[in-house]
Amino acid sequence: MEKNEDDLTKEEDSQIQKGTTRRGFLSTMAKIAAGAGLIGSGAGIEALSGCAKAPTGTATVSAAVAKAIVPPGKWDKYMGFWSAGPSGEVRVKGIPSMKTLLRIPVFNNDTGRGYGGPSGDDQSAKMLEDAGGYIEGDTHHPHISYANGDFDGRYCFINDKSAGRIARIRLDYFQTDAITALPNVSAVHGLCVQRYPKTGYVFAASEFEVPMPNDGRDIVPTGNNAAQTKNYWTLLSAVDGETMAVKWQVMVDGNQDNMTTDYKGLYVAATCYNADKGWDVSTMTKPPVMWAVFVNIQRVEAAIKAGKYKTIGKSSVPVLDGRHGSDLTAYIPVEKDPHGISPTPDGKYFVANGKLAPKVTVIDLEKVGQVFEKKLKPKDAVAAILTVGVGPLHTVYDGRGNAYTTLFVDSQMVKWNIEDAIKAYNGDKKVKPIVQKLDVQYQPGHNAATQSDTNHPTGEWLVSLNKFSKDRFLPVGPRFPENDQLIDISGHKMVLVSDNPVYIEPHQATIALADRIKYVKKTYDPKYFANHIAAGTEGVKRIGPHRVIVRLTGVAPILTPVYFHVKEGDLVTVIYSNNDTVENLAHGFNMTMHGKNVNIDPGETKEVTFTADRAGVYWYYCTIFCHALHLEMRGRMIVEKVPGYRSRPIKPNRLSGKPSLHERFKDFPEVGKA
């Protein structure tokens, strides 16, 4: 019998009521089950229908928990991009499953992928070398590229705080393809991108003030350090997202923290938490009011056209003066010391979060325009100040007029209504802007909501990126995971759904509807690789007295050539083309005893260079399980002795069979003995 919607609703209601009735006795069941470690009662699980030994029955869980289950073979509705702090990668997660789909190496040495660092392929290592020469980077703020205020899914941009760099990830291949090392700055914290009409600009905010140029000329060996910082400056940098070239930099007052852009392409704004440029904790937190500095993009472009800029030191990048008094910038006061800043999806406001003040400041963007036109004073652009709780850091949105702010100190997520906050600020005593406060575990930094970073938020899921997990997970030593908590925000009240452990040290996440990431390729087209090796053209070629090129192909499970000869001291470049064309049929190439490993996906070509520094036989082998005969997918580099060549010595430890010890543990009691 077909049922209509009314019938369904009635039947549901009846079920829910029964569910409520069942709850009492099922809590007893839950206790029994908990003893067997089968189930807990914390979340939304109301019951388990027995049958621990025969999992053929059913169980009742809360609708929020059920909604978050992505069954085997089904896809997540959303794709999120997570930064990873000094782990240097970008992580791709499915939401609501919260499972990590991929790590994308950016500012790190990924030995598995063969990216960067001593073990990686030549091209990625060169990209990092040219971009400052540092492998390690501290990733903070991932942002997907935009068209008309929503994600266009072409790129993901990410900054390296520690060496002032910006990287771009192609979202067809999910690989880093460009890194820009910003001139004149030491470290960049905030990153954001132009949302309208498109990306467009990628902006970076330098946090740590430094002398300009920072080449030691101003350093007084015995000088007063407090005073020195007064001559340090920060820049807000604009990079062209298409060419990744730095277009301009604007010098601003104070240091800069987080930043954002509007939905009309007019402004980029950064918060400032250390307006007086202090140099220790006490001097950095002194100023009672700080600001969000707004940069007027059109005015900057006009000023550059008019030649109103300088360059600093040896850099050729235009630098404009946007310090107090400039008509390129507006300094809107916000309480103290503002941290996150983000645009409401309707495009009307920026919300800046107080950090040391328990308040969020709502800035009216139309009024900011009037500030730039000198029709209003900066403070008049403030549409509301709302007390939300202690330690507000970041705010995201559901598209239904509500904002969700993390409270670091209170360990809470506070939901509040934007228009109600404005009414209350304007004297309406009847409205209660705070909708709900939800405890999170613990100390949230950033938060992220589905499509919240666009003008099309979906208001479905919210993730609280908590910096502390404390007691939430099985203990794994002094290095605790962080805790990303998934919260259902589809209803009036937030509902905590799941805790998810996270490795060092994501700062921000941005979550897109998966259909926004639409250019994904599943294999590489060999025709785009200038160095692709076609079947039949493999071989070994000596191109110099100590220089050998090996042209190698893999087609599961065959490696060609399956052996090659070189001489001690040869610098060897292996060019490896994976000539399999089947999706997911990756190979690895590992040269044993030479510290080199790369992953080569179908259709891909990679190069890896090393010195054959010791005579002997060294097998190279496939490190990705590709075929039933994967283990047989190996070959030999045969290194001939060269009289007089001083080969890489074998470590004494290896000859004696003694271990190499992690010295830090040498005085520690044996495990289990302390």
Added chain:
Amino acid sequence: MEKNEDDLTKEEDSQIQKGTTRRGFLSTMAKIAAGAGLIGSGAGIEALSGCAKAPTGTATVSAAVAKAIVPPGKWDKYMGFWSAGPSGEVRVKGIPSMKTLLRIPVFNNDTGRGYGGPSGDDQSAKMLEDAGGYIEGDTHHPHISYANGDFDGRYCFINDKSAGRIARIRLDYFQTDAITALPNVSAVHGLCVQRYPKTGYVFAASEFEVPMPNDGRDIVPTGNNAAQTKNYWTLLSAVDGETMAVKWQVMVDGNQDNMTTDYKGLYVAATCYNADKGWDVSTMTKPPVMWAVFVNIQRVEAAIKAGKYKTIGKSSVPVLDGRHGSDLTAYIPVEKDPHGISPTPDGKYFVANGKLAPKVTVIDLEKVGQVFEKKLKPKDAVAAILTVGVGPLHTVYDGRGNAYTTLFVDSQMVKWNIEDAIKAYNGDKKVKPIVQKLDVQYQPGHNAATQSDTNHPTGEWLVSLNKFSKDRFLPVGPRFPENDQLIDISGHKMVLVSDNPVYIEPHQATIALADRIKYVKKTYDPKYFANHIAAGTEGVKRIGPHRVIVRLTGVAPILTPVYFHVKEGDLVTVIYSNNDTVENLAHGFNMTMHGKNVNIDPGETKEVTFTADRAGVYWYYCTIFCHALHLEMRGRMIVEKVPGYRSRPIKPNRLSGKPSLHERFKDFPEVGKA
């Protein structure tokens, strides 16, 4: 009203029946919900009780799915240790949540933790340098240490296939504390540990045959390579798990693959897949029958006492001859080419998996004893051969007499009964040893079951480590995740519960009851660090013309000292003590523009050394969000100019604002344009 167990059962039954009744109309609901991306119908989710907008209702899911939900704040019952292939780390996961709790860097450069490689701390970098000098390693087989056949939870051991190394992880601090570089071998595939009376020995099987010594003396520049391999050999190595010193090596025939030990401390056995020592795919797969080579541990120890060993080349480690004809070894024939080998929990059998033959071979360990005593021929130790399906690789157990074997080619998990297999092999035509075949997605390599590696298996959960995920997850480019599938094995039939994406390239996992991992520390005790810096003893000391030691402490949010002066060209060592004592209160130390980052957990001390290679002001800062004033937790290294010092040049890219490009992508069409 209190209900008794009978009442509960009746009420459950009635609920389940209602659930069944509800299923029909709720499938309509599910279709509606699926359209909104809320839910899929593949797994065990039978229904969602509506209320997409108000998640206050309940939903019905299968009991297996419900069992696997670990609600917020609850702990997983099991802790698993996963290898990571060339990613070089060990991953700690909670089961059944399948969530990654921690990455433990071993053979890699973890920029976040500050481990190994160019960005890491001095001590871990030295450990890797002394253990061969290679950062990258290909981790394959994690094993927890044992006492009396069950996990004692002191250590986890892991091998590096690519450079023949074994590492030990302390399971109090979850940190790598020793790495042993094996002499005389090139690469080791299998790793296993002694189970009884304790660990005891850690064993490693060398896979790739090489000349011994492998120093180029035998290489014929224009020689016949096929013939050359006949003079290559492999060794089975034994390392003392307490001292991590290599005790002995046994030369065996063929190459070795996977390996295992028994529950009586008598044997270590390795499978062999390339008995004739072929050198390409066709010659490697020729021999129709291979073997599992058993090494008699007591006989080896006696032979060493009797001085019956040699050494190879410059190595001082005893090497014994265990090739065919030796009384140290027994070669038990198995079909072809055997891959995984594992002991049944009752201690009676080893099961070897055929890989190229669709069969598993059950070896009777008591009869192996009789083979050693020459009372039986090697082939008579075979208790059963069972045809299970195509591509059997690894077998695990539930402790109820059943075995679970991965079928790589068939993409299935096959459950079979061990005693029934023996009966059938002995002619009983009534028994049907195969219990069930479950499709997995796709191409499983290893599998792991709860406590299966011990004499106390719990038979609760099984994980299939599938090498291919193909269509199972949101597409993320040509680098597909692998797929760990969680399977409920508590009942008669296996039930697939969840798909879990995994990054490059775990080989094996071992899963312990979490209570077995019992020595976990949550902070470090500073007294064990010889270099710990007590409050008040911070400072900067020049100890040479170009050598500076900085003694630094962090107590959130204060860094001491908050600035220090050095001169261009100084080699600077920063010793950093995290003097916070609160669990989870970690700090990071990042020296901007110097490529260095370390993580320092509460009570921990780390050292990091770099050259101050350019005059200027460089902030160092905390990279772990530790406090509301975390951003203010920073200080300055002020590098004074030294006339004549040739400072590290600034890259031209940084001066011009031009990007550094990943050359491989230079000819690729723009994202979205192809």
